[in-house]
Amino acid sequence: MRKFLIHLHLTIMTKINLLGYTLSELEQLMIDMGEKKFRGGQLFKWLYRDHQTEFELMTDFSKELRKKLDDKFEFKTPDLLQTQVSEDGTQKFLFNLADNLPVETVLIPDFGSERKTVCISSQVGCAVGCKFCATGQMGYKRDLTAGEIIGQLVYLREEFGLDSFSNVVMMGMGEPLANYDNVVKAVELMIAPTGMMLSRKKVTISTSGYSPKIKKLADSGLNICLAISLHAATQEKREKIMPIAETFKLDKMMQTVRYYADKTRTQVMFEYIIFEDFNDKMEDVLALAKLVRGLSCKINLLAYNKVEGLDYKRPSDEKMHWFGGQLAPRVPVVTVRKSRGRDIDAACGQLAAKQKLGSKIDV
Numbered sequence: 001m002r003k004f005l006i007h008l009h010l011t012i013m014t015k016i017n018l019l020g021y022t023l024s025e026l027e028q029l030m031i032d033m034g035e036k037k038f039r040g041g042q043l044f045k046w047l048y049r050d051h052q053t054e055f056e057l058m059t060d061f062s063k064e065l066r067k068k069l070d071d072k073f074e075f076k077t078p079d080l081l082q083t084q085v086s087e088d089g090t091q092k093f094l095f096n097l098a099d100n101l102p103v104e105t106v107l108i109p110d111f112g113s114e115r116k117t118v119c120i121s122s123q124v125g126c127a128v129g130c131k132f133c134a135t136g137q138m139g140y141k142r143d144l145t146a147g148e149i150i151g152q153l154v155y156l157r158e159e160f161g162l163d164s165f166s167n168v169v170m171m172g173m174g175e176p177l178a179n180y181d182n183v184v185k186a187v188e189l190m191i192a193p194t195g196m197m198l199s200r201k202k203v204t205i206s207t208s209g210y211s212p213k214i215k216k217l218a219d220s221g222l223n224i225c226l227a228i229s230l231h232a233a234t235q236e237k238r239e240k241i242m243p244i245a246e247t248f249k250l251d252k253m254m255q256t257v258r259y260y261a262d263k264t265r266t267q268v269m270f271e272y273i274i275f276e277d278f279n280d281k282m283e284d285v286l287a288l289a290k291l292v293r294g295l296s297c298k299i300n301l302l303a304y305n306k307v308e309g310l311d312y313k314r315p316s317d318e319k320m321h322w323f324g325g326q327l328a329p330r331v332p333v334v335t336v337r338k339s340r341g342r343d344i345d346a347a348c349g350q351l352a353a354k355q356k357l358g359s360k361i362d363v
C-alpha cells in the first residue's frame, strides 16, 4: 500500500516550469540545489540561446545534475491550439494557457526583405476597451506571466528555428504597460546577451497611452522602441474611441512621449488606424502634424480591419493614399501600411474572440 502511495505521489507531482526564469533566478536555483552559481548561467544559455529543453542533453552538466533537473523541472511553452495561414503569408497562432485561456501571436513576414515581425500578446483580453478592437470587447481576464509572454517567442524558435522572426512588437492582445513588471522581465529575457540575444532596436512595446508607465520605461534603461496607438490627434476624438484618453489626457501623454524620445534617443512610432468618416479628413492631417511637430518619429497609417459586430468602416485604398500624401510633407516619416492577414482574422483578438473568451477553451 505504501509503495502504491509513493508511486501515486510521484506520478501526480507536477514539474516546475522554468520558462520565464531570469539568469539571476536560475543562478539562485542552482545555489539552492547545492551547485555553483555559474551553473545557472550555463542552464540559461541552454534554455534561451540553444533552445535545448532536454536536460539529459545538457552535456556540460554531470549525469547526477541532469537527473536532478529532470526530476523536478521542465521548460514548456503554452500548447498550440490552432494556426491560420493567410494568402499573404501572415500566420496566426492561438495558444492554450495552463488555465485553458486563449492567447494569440501573429507572425508577419515582410516580402522582399529578411524582416519577419512577430506580434505577441501581454494579457488575456484587455481592460482598456478601445471601441474598435476585438480584444477590447472581450474585457480583461488576466495578465500573462513573463514565461507566457516569452513563451510565444520560444515556441516559434523551437518550431521554426532561430530566424523564425527578426523583430518583436508587443501589439497583440492586451495593454503591455498595464502588465509592466512581467513585460519588462520578458523584454530582459529577449535582449539578454546570453539568452535570446535580440537587439533592443528590434523590440517594440506598443501602448495605448499609459503615461506614468511610459516615463518609467524611459527611466528603466532598457532603451527599446516605443510605439503609441494614437488613432486620433485631438483629445475630443480620442476619447470617442479610446476610453483610456479620459484618464491619460493626450497633451500629458505627448509630454511623456517626448520625454521618452529624448531620454532613450529613439524614434517613436505612432500607429494611426484610419476609420472611414471619423479621422480621415484634412483637419485630422493638420491635427496630427501639429501634435508631433519637432519630435523624431515615424507615423504608420493603417486601414481599419473590419471586426464582426462593430460599426467602424474601412477606408478605401484611395483615401489611405490621399491621407498619406497630405501628411508626408508635414511629418518626418510616414508609411501607409498594407493590411496583413485580412483573410485570417489577423487584427488583434479576433481569433481569440471566436473562442469565446468569456468561457474557457474546451480541449
Ligand code: SF4
Residues within 6 Å of the ligand: 126, 127, 128, 129, 130, 133, 134, 135, 136, 137, 172, 173, 174, 175, 208, 229, 348
Ligand atoms: S487596441 Fe490594444 S489597448 Fe485597445 S483594447 Fe485593443 S488590445 Fe487593448
